Amino acid sequence: MENQVYPTPLKNKYRCGDFPLNSSDLFLWTDDLSVATQSVDEQHRNLIGLINQLHAAIRDHHGQDIAREILDALTESAQAHFMFEEGLMRLTFYAGYAAHKAQHETMMEEMRALQDALDDKSATINVELLHSHKNWWEQHIRVSDRSFSAHYEKSGLGEHAKTRKGAGGPAEKKLAWWKFW
Numbered sequence: 392m393e394n395q396v397y398p399t400p401l402k403n404k405y406r407c408g409d410f411p412l413n414s415s416d417l418f419l420w421t422d423d424l425s426v427a428t429q430s431v432d433e434q435h436r437n438l439i440g441l442i443n444q445l446h447a448a449i450r451d452h453h454g455q456d457i458a459r460e461i462l463d464a465l466t467e468s469a470q471a472h473f474m475f476e477e478g479l480m481r482l483t484f485y486a487g488y489a490a491h492k493a494q495h496e497t498m499m500e501e502m503r504a505l506q507d508a509l510d511d512k513s514a515t516i517n518v519e520l521l522h523s524h525k526n527w528w529e530q531h532i533r534v535s536d537r538s539f540s541a542h543y544e545k546s547g548l549g550e551h552a553k554t555r556k557g558a559g560g561p562a563e564k565k566l567a568w569w570k571f572w
Contacts, residue, residue, distance in 0.1 A: 435472075
């Protein structure tokens with residue numbers, strides 16, 4: 392399932408799966424970014440793909456309108472991803488929840504401020520800004536998300552769908568993570 396794209400509730404056409412990674416990408420997914428939770432890794436790959444699309448749009452001079460569409464998709468995907476992670480944190484009583492959520496809120500504020508600045512033409516998206524976002528995401532995944540992932544695995548919920556004990560054989564059912572909400 393390596394090439395599967397995490398389904399996002401995007402209303403537009405920008406998704407990681409539509410944009411293959413190549414050597415000119417700003418942000419390459421590598422296995423050392425994995426947090427060992429498949430659904431979260433898929434979401435991270437999707438977000439990285441959107442950052443790369445935004446980078447390509449700026450690099451190839453596709454214009455601020457296209458860049459804004461991709462930024463909107465990135466903002467929407469980041470919000471959905473943060474809500475997903477925060478739900479898992481609440482579910483597992485993660486002690487670092489408040490600090491982790493604060494990081495998410497700070498990034499969302501920055502993304503929304505950039506959207507507002509683009510709307511009133513007081514800013515443009517440039518490569519320096521994209522490097523800053525890339526660095527934030529890379530640090531956040533490597534430190535904060537990994538810390539939560541270790542807690543999550545210890546919680547016993549694993550990949551939010553562990554097999555039901557005692558069902559046995561092929562009839563074994565998976566417990567869906569959303570039933571814990």
